[in-house]
Amino acid sequence: MASTALADWEKVDAAKPAVEVVSSQATYNSTSLFFDVWRLYMHAPLWVQVTILVFILALLGVILSDMVERKRNKTRLMQAYENWLTWPTMEEYIKRYPETRTKRGVVCKNCSSGYIRNTSFGGLALQRVVACKSCNETMYRLPV
Numbered sequence: 001m002a003s004t005a006l007a008d009w010e011k012v013d014a015a016k017p018a019v020e021v022v023s024s025q026a027t028y029n030s031t032s033l034f035f036d037v038w039r040l041y042m043h044a045p046l047w048v049q050v051t052i053l054v055f056i057l058a059l060l061g062v063i064l065s066d067m068v069e070r071k072r073n074k075t076r077l078m079q080a081y082e083n084w085l086t087w088p089t090m091e092e093y094i095k096r097y098p099e100t101r102t103k104r105g106v107v108c109k110n111c112s113s114g115y116i117r118n119t120s121f122g123g124l125a126l127q128r129v130v131a132c133k134s135c136n137e138t139m140y141r142l143p144v
């Protein structure tokens, strides 16, 4: 029957073995993204390899130094907080040095100055102390 006969271009396509297509797809055997990237890296020129290596090492260095810095900063703040807690509150200060309670308010135990300033303590954000403006003596801590 004429309708089932193949045209010339169809015969050529039909002659191609289907296996060939499968095998050409199978030649690149990708098992994971890591090995793909590794293969790409190993086939790159030396200067590209060196540049990538230097970049990765620099990145690791920045991350590590940041971690160390954060740890050191946290330790310093913890120590500052513990140090802050050792200062008396205003009530404890007055109880310990009754002469500091006057009509014009709480005064410095060293120089009896009433000029005081509210100041930050050890780089802490919330914890503050009151210090004498005249002799710079820290007097007591303020409640948070």
Ligand SMILES: [Zn+2]
Binding pocket: 108, 109, 110, 111, 112, 113, 132, 133, 134, 135, 136, 137
């Ligand atoms: Zn003073």
